[in-house]
Amino acid sequence: MGWQEIGWYLALGAFVGLVAGLFGVGGGGVMVPTFTSLFALQHFPREHLVHMALATSMAAIIPTSIASLRAHHAHGAVLWSLVWKITPGILVGTFAATFLASQLDALPLAIFFTCFMAYVALQIWLNIKPKPSRQLPTLLGTSLVGVGIGAVSALVAIGGGSLSVPFMTYCNVKIQHAIGTSAAIGLPLAIAGTVGYLVNGWSVPNLPPYTIGYIYLPAVVLVSAVSFFTAPLGAKLAHSLPVTTLKRGFAVVMFSLSLKMLYTVITH
Structure with a gap:
């Protein structure tokens, strides 16, 4: 790794932290496509580009989530009762989905990621917010929602904010509390995703040096x-x-990076 790559990673970290704090997300929407491009520039194997980007993004979300969680908790914006209810489902869904992702080729993963980010970007641009029309479901219902959020988040390596915030808003949770609680949920999600990608990539051959599982340290x-x-x-x-x-502005950046990621996977 040269000084130029080091500079890019440091700049990416600064931007990701701001995004995580501002919007209660883990920053995967920025990290995954950027990691994919940087890994391609470093001549990493094409077949592992997206898997490594997803895994590395998940691992990088952990400390970001801790910092974001602490900040939102200090503002009293975390609904801990909801965090405890949804976390078991989050852990199961995230960990299980890493096994699915590991069986898919880079191109299908890149296409799914780009389509999902296009949906998220459009939702953000149009400021589409679900109308608060019901209360939070039972423990079983909340757990099942957690499984779904975790599964999708593992396939695109996000902290879950683009899914959990709309869900909580729909269930009459104040937006400030939804963002803060999403930041808290992002921590167990990131840990489960990191462990899953580490396990699935442990015995994969031809990975670059300083890689554990699919995670580029x-x-x-x-x-x-x-x-x-x-x-x-x-x-x-x-x-x-x-x-x-x-x-x-973030939506435009996120969608543009996703298209660049797809182009990188196709042409690398």
Whole structure:
């Protein structure tokens, strides 16, 4: 890894931390396509590009989620009772989906990721919010929702905010609490995804040096070293900046990076 790549990873970490704090997401929508492009530049095997990007993103989300969680908890925005109810389903869904992802080729994963990010970007751009029309489901219902959120999140390596925040809003949870609780949910989700991708990539041959499972450790360390400090800043700014306007800009960036990722996988 050269100095240029190190600089890109550090810059990515700064941006990811801000995004995590501002919007209560893990930053996977930015990290996965960026990691894919950077791994391609480093001449990593094409067949493992997306798997490594997903796994590395999940691992990098862990410290970012911790920092974001602490910041939102300090503002009293985490509904811990909901966190405990949904976490078992999150763990099961996320861990199980890593086995599915590991069996898929890079191109189908890239296509699914791009389509999902297009949906998320459109939702953000149009400011589509579900109308609060019901209360939170029972423990079983909440657990099943957690399984679904975890499964999809593992396939696109996100912290679950793009799914959990709309769900909680639909169930009459205040948006501030939905974002804060989403940040808390992102931690067990990231841990389960990291362990799953580590297990599935453990015996895969021809992976680059400094890789454990599908996780590329230098990228995790560099991104996390910066994002851990910028996530609290993002959480603080969330209470003073025009978040809706910022979200639109973020949606454009996220979708553009996803298209670039798909192009990289097809042409690399």
